[in-house]
Amino acid sequence: MPSPVTRRAHPFLLASLVGFMVFAWSLNFIFGKIGLRHMGVLTLASFRIVIAGLLIGFLYLFKPNRPRFRLRDYWIFIELGFFGVIVNSGLFTVGLKYTTASHSSVIIAMGPILVLVLARLLRLEALTATKILGLALAFVGVAILATEQGIHIHSATLLGDGITFTCAIGFAIYTVLGKRVAAQYDSFSMNTYNMLASAVLISPLAIHQAMRLDWSSVGWAGWFALVYMAVMGSVVGYLIYYWALQQMPASRIATVSYMQPVLATLLGILFLGERLTHQLLFGGALVLVGVYLTGRGSFASGAVRNGTP
Numbered sequence: 001m002p003s004p005v006t007r008r009a010h011p012f013l014l015a016s017l018v019g020f021m022v023f024a025w026s027l028n029f030i031f032g033k034i035g036l037r038h039m040g041v042l043t044l045a046s047f048r049i050v051i052a053g054l055l056i057g058f059l060y061l062f063k064p065n066r067p068r069f070r071l072r073d074y075w076i077f078i079e080l081g082f083f084g085v086i087v088n089s090g091l092f093t094v095g096l097k098y099t100t101a102s103h104s105s106v107i108i109a110m111g112p113i114l115v116l117v118l119a120r121l122l123r124l125e126a127l128t129a130t131k132i133l134g135l136a137l138a139f140v141g142v143a144i145l146a147t148e149q150g151i152h153i154h155s156a157t158l159l160g161d162g163i164t165f166t167c168a169i170g171f172a173i174y175t176v177l178g179k180r181v182a183a184q185y186d187s188f189s190m191n192t193y194n195m196l197a198s199a200v201l202i203s204p205l206a207i208h209q210a211m212r213l214d215w216s217s218v219g220w221a222g223w224f225a226l227v228y229m230a231v232m233g234s235v236v237g238y239l240i241y242y243w244a245l246q247q248m249p250a251s252r253i254a255t256v257s258y259m260q261p262v263l264a265t266l267l268g269i270l271f272l273g274e275r276l277t278h279q280l281l282f283g284g285a286l287v288l289v290g291v292y293l294t295g296r297g298s299f300a301s302g303a304v305r306n307g308t309p
Contacts, residue, residue, distance in 0.1 A: 008247065009247050017244065018248075018253065028228070029101035031229055032096045032101070033268075038217075039218050041094050045089070046203075047209070048234065049195070049234075051231075052195055052234035053199025055231065057195070057196050063189070076180055077181075078201070080190070081195065083170045084175075084194050084198075085194055087174075088168075091163055092164065092167045093309075098160025099157050099159075099161050100157065102269075102280055102284075103145055103280070105261040105265060107165055108164060109258075110291065111168050111172065111175075112295045113139075113294055114168050134294035138290025141282075141283040141285070141286030144286065145279065145284070145287075146161045148283070191242070
């Protein structure tokens, strides 16, 4: 179980670290696009997962009061590692190859919406009129984004948006499955086991890509992007997140996290030359309003990280 908080953090320190977390996760979209310029999508995705798994596993060795791992839970952590890391983080990278950082950030913000849909299908959540309205607004927003460049089979952006949407579905499955062991393990331990399981599962692909990679052809920016995604996006951001959960209500962190798609869009315009279109503004606004309406006091409100890959 999570360790009790012995001392409250200074409000300025708490606000600064939460703001840094949101900014770091927003930059993850930018560095993902940069990394894809230097190495193949499967190489970047698999290397990131393996590096993150090794790093968080090493840090976990120094965690005090580690809960004892129950052998009968090994299969659930394999499932969580597959859906929560390989599908979520892996398909995030694949989708980012074909779509824009702004589209990706808005679609990934759909995470709590998809958690609500899955929870409803499993009869874990009741739907109210407000939640139904939120669902409708969010899906209309995504539809507007997906059709921004028209509807045709060979649209790269539409393909990327679809892959990214699948990534968000992986997060929803992970969130619902995680409820089965959430009472036995604290968040940091669960995240460690998930990442270690995903690193083991993806290691054959990572080894295969390493054997085929022309290492000398990858520039320093490509390596920096990979390290950033693994260290800041997959490890440091979550360490701050779990620490912040001990200091403040999850609903307050969720409110701050709504800034992530906005920041990612602005950073994409600034560093990647992406365009701010009317469809992006309108569709993105509908998604964020929909996420807000469905997340209030619901099962999905536990997914405050908005599926951040």
